[in-house]
Amino acid sequence: MADVILAVDRLMKSFGGLRATNDLSLEVLRGECHAIIGPNGAGKTTFISQLQGMLAPDAGTITLNGRDITGEPAHRRARLGIARSFQITSLVPDFSVLDHAALAVQARLGHSFRFWKNARRDPALVAPAREAVETVGLASRENTLARDLSHGEARQLELAIAIAQQPKLLLLDEPMAGMGRKDGVAMTELLARLKRDYSIILIEHDMQAVFSLADRISVLVAGHIIKTGAPEVIRTDPDVRAAYLGH
Amino acid sequence: MAEPATNLSRLRDVVPTLLILAALAATPMVALAIGDPFIVKVATRVVIFAIAAVALNFVVGYGGLVSLCHAGFFGIGGYVVGILAWHDFNAEPLWFMSGTSDLAISLPAAILLSAMIATIVGAISLRTSGPYFLMITLAFNQMFYYGAIALQKYGGDDGLQIMSTITLGPLDVSNRYRFFYLALAVLALTLLLVGRFVDSRFGMVLRASSKNETRVIAVGVDPWLYRLAAFVVSAVLTAVAGALLAAGQQFISPVDMGWDRSGDLVVMAVLGGVGVVWGPAIGAAAFVVLELVLSSWTTHWQFVFGLLIVLIVVSLRGGLADLAQTLFARRSGEAKHG
Numbered sequence: 001m002a003d004v005i006l007a008v009d010r011l012m013k014s015f016g017g018l019r020a021t022n023d024l025s026l027e028v029l030r031g032e033c034h035a036i037i038g039p040n041g042a043g044k045t046t047f048i049s050q051l052q053g054m055l056a057p058d059a060g061t062i063t064l065n066g067r068d069i070t071g072e073p074a075h076r077r078a079r080l081g082i083a084r085s086f087q088i089t090s091l092v093p094d095f096s097v098l099d100h101a102a103l104a105v106q107a108r109l110g111h112s113f114r115f116w117k118n119a120r121r122d123p124a125l126v127a128p129a130r131e132a133v134e135t136v137g138l139a140s141r142e143n144t145l146a147r148d149l150s151h152g153e154a155r156q157l158e159l160a161i162a163i164a165q166q167p168k169l170l171l172l173d174e175p176m177a178g179m180g181r182k183d184g185v186a187m188t189e190l191l192a193r194l195k196r197d198y199s200i201i202l203i204e205h206d207m208q209a210v211f212s213l214a215d216r217i218s219v220l221v222a223g224h225i226i227k228t229g230a231p232e233v234i235r236t237d238p239d240v241r242a243a244y245l246g247h
Numbered sequence: 248m249a250e251p252a253t254n255l256s257r258l259r260d261v262v263p264t265l266l267i268l269a270a271l272a273a274t275p276m277v278a279l280a281i282g283d284p285f286i287v288k289v290a291t292r293v294v295i296f297a298i299a300a301v302a303l304n305f306v307v308g309y310g311g312l313v314s315l316c317h318a319g320f321f322g323i324g325g326y327v328v329g330i331l332a333w334h335d336f337n338a339e340p341l342w343f344m345s346g347t348s349d350l351a352i353s354l355p356a357a358i359l360l361s362a363m364i365a366t367i368v369g370a371i372s373l374r375t376s377g378p379y380f381l382m383i384t385l386a387f388n389q390m391f392y393y394g395a396i397a398l399q400k401y402g403g404d405d406g407l408q409i410m411s412t413i414t415l416g417p418l419d420v421s422n423r424y425r426f427f428y429l430a431l432a433v434l435a436l437t438l439l440l441v442g443r444f445v446d447s448r449f450g451m452v453l454r455a456s457s458k459n460e461t462r463v464i465a466v467g468v469d470p471w472l473y474r475l476a477a478f479v480v481s482a483v484l485t486a487v488a489g490a491l492l493a494a495g496q497q498f499i500s501p502v503d504m505g506w507d508r509s510g511d512l513v514v515m516a517v518l519g520g521v522g523v524v525w526g527p528a529i530g531a532a533a534f535v536v537l538e539l540v541l542s543s544w545t546t547h548w549q550f551v552f553g554l555l556i557v558l559i560v561v562s563l564r565g566g567l568a569d570l571a572q573t574l575f576a577r578r579s580g581e582a583k584h585g
Contacts, residue, residue: 052465078467090465092458100462103455107467112448113476119448165466 003030005199006051006169011060013046013223020046021057022223028169033195035202035210037234038220039243044203045087047220048173051201052084053077065168078107081168085158087177087203091146097157098142101129104164132164133157136190152183159190170200176209188212211235219243263571264438264525271431275424287423289539293532294430295492298437300515300527302484307513308521309445310477311457312376315509316368316384317485319391320361322504324486325493326395327357329407336411348411350420350494357490358483365482369475388506395501406500413494420494430491434528437484442524444480453477485512518556520568529567 006028013021020043028034036044049055051062053074061070069077083104091100102125106112109124119125133142136156141149149157155175162170175191176184188209194200195213204210210217211231218228221243227234234240271294278286299321306312331353334346347353372383401407412421420426444450456463456470463470493499502508511534519530537555541548563569 054461054464073464073469075464075467075469078465084465086461086465090459090462092455092462094458095455099451103451103463104466106448106451107463112452112468112473114448115444115450116447118443118446119451120446122448125448161462161466 004028005030005065006201007061007063008051009061009063011047011050011062012058013043013050013055014058019223021050024060024220024223024225026218026225026228028199028201029216030199032215033191033200033202033213035204035214035217036220036225037204037207037210037217042220043223044220045173046223048084048171048201048203051171052082078165078167081166082171083162083165083167083169084171085155085162085173085175087173089151089154089158091149091154091157093147094145096143096145097133097138097149097153097160098126098129100146100157101132101160101164102126104132104161105129108165129164132160135163135194136160137186152179152187155179155183155187156190159194163194168199170194170198172200172202172204174203174205176204176206184209259572259575260442260524263523263568263575264442267525267528268431268435268438271434272428275427284423287427289535291423291427291430291495292492293535294427294434295488295495296512296515296535297528297531298430298434298488298491299485300512300519300531301434301437301441301524302481302488303512304516304521304524304527305441305444305481305484306474306477307516308526309450309457310453310474312373312474312478313381313513314372314384314478314481315381315506315513316372316388316391317482317512318504318506318508319388320365320482320485321489321492321508321512322391322395322499322501323361323364324357324489324491325499325503326398326401326407326489327360327486328353328413328490328493329409329499330398330401331356332409332411332413333401333407336409348409348413350413350415350490354487354490357486361486362479362483365479366475369478369482373471373474373478385506385509388504388509392501392504392506395504402500404501406498406502407493409493409497409499413497421497426495430495433487433491437487438524438528440480440484444477445524449473449476514556518559518566520563520566522565523568523572526566526568529571533567 004027008024008026011021011024024047038044046055050057053072061068064080069080102119105125105128106119130142133139136159138153138156138160141153159175176187179187184206191213202213214231216228217231217234218225219234219240226243227237227240271290274290275287278284303317306314331346332348334341335348368387372380375383396404412419414420415429420429452463452468452473456473460470492503515530515534516527518533519528520526537552541551
């Protein structure tokens with residue numbers, strides 16, 4: 001058996017009558033960049049939310065590194081190594097770039113019931129945080145507050161936070177959403193560098209980016225994965241073309 | 248490097264804090280100079296409410312939790328001192344222990360009791376958020392309020408007069424000036440503690456949780472326990488303020504713990520500025536002095552008071568602290584140009 005980092009088995013999630021996740025099974029291999037594509041409303045973000053733990057599935061199991069995490073709350077999954085960058089940027093407006101990364105570092109280092117020492121002057125937090133910020137190319141903006149960042153920079157910060165968590169698995173929910181072409185190209189380059197170090201689940205609408213980054217691609221339609229395969233296989237698959245690529 | 252930014256923010260926190268404490272410390276000398284001891288009484292009241300408002304702001308300004316039960320904790324602190332002193336004066340044991348008028352014992356007792364109650368109240372209230380949190384803490388405040396009224400043995404509605412002499416260890420603190428400096432020391436300690444807390448790892452989690460809980464959970468922290476801890480710390484410091492009020496005026500009554508008093512504390516915090524640790528201390532001073540001055544002018548003082556508060560809050564979004572900082576920034580700017 002190949003080295004599976006994440007196994008999803010027959011996951012189900014309904015909202016009222018809508019089956020947002022319908023018998024979804026998926027395996028992500030360690031070290032791979034696994035893209036999930038699918039038309040709008042296919043249930044991609046719903047799926048990611050269940051992996052992260054913000055949403056509880058109705059049925060099915062999620063296994064991380066051989067451990068069943070289906071019942072674990074989101075914060076504990078983060079400690080177990082799942083980091084998510086949000087489709088809609090989720091930041092703290094009055095925290096600086098560095099503060100965000102440092103928060104992720106301190107969460108990783110254990111409990112935060114430390115009341116006395118100034119967190120912003122704690123090298124144990126600042127040094128790794130700065131490293132994450134530099135990795136995404138925001139070093140020159142490290143003291144800028146989140147509310148003053150451009151859209152592209154905020155997307156980069158989302159990534160920096162995820163990296164600062166030193167995750168085993170990165171869930172990237174449309175990291176290029178709303179980016180211009182120039183920022184998008186820079187982000188693709190950044191993700192290409194990151195995929196060397198992390199196992200990644202990537203949701204992205206930019207097909208050029210998906211096909212250049214992904215090792216494997218799964219196609220999600222109406223909450224169900226209809227196909228998983230290498231990019232060249234997916235590109236030419238008739239079912240996929242019918243369901244999605246061709247329209 | 249982040250150093251210049253942190254140094255600047257440090258300056259912004261430390262300088263005003265020291266100025267406030269120095270100004271307060273000078274009031275007894277002013278009182279002596281112009282021969283008006285009433286000033287010390289007012290200053291003591293300012294200091295005590297400043298402690299409570301700074302403590303409350305730990306959860307309001309930094310935790311995003313508007314609590315309306317802090318007057319309850321204030322009253323609990325006051326009643327612990329009052330009841331222990333009552334048992335001391337009447338030489339009647341309270342369960343297994345004897346009463347005491349020694350703050351060295353009754354203050355820790357107030358801290359312990361308020362911490363226990365705050366843990367329970369917080370654990371229940373923090374299951375909710377926003378307006379629901381507001382309502383449930385309000386309900387708890389009313390429980391405490393009517394609980395105090397029900398204490399018939401200790402004066403009920405009429406409140407509890409402290410007949411014994413309050414001491415701190417061997418020190419007699421019934422002296423007005425001595426008591427003032429005791430309260431001021433507690434305020435200084437409160438400002439120091441809250442100031443350290445908000446910049447610590449704990450504070451970063453608390454602040455981030457108030458603005459974006461999803462983000463905090465996503466990096467692996469469950470904010471609940473941190474909020475509870477902040478709530479308890481805040482309640483305990485408020486109870487200490489209440490204990491000091493009872494000790495200082497030799498009297499505590501249910502009026503000191505009504506829900507409107509909880510609202511007053513929130514107003515002090517907002518008026519002074521919830522964004523800085525020392526803001527609510529200014530707010531408390533403005534509140535107490537305005538209340539005093541306006542009520543001596545007109546019986547409809549609350550109308551004028553309300554107008555003033557609306558005016559200040561609308562024009563200065565960061566409260567009075569904003570005004571102070573703007574003036575400070577302009578002065579230092581001028582200095583640079585000159």
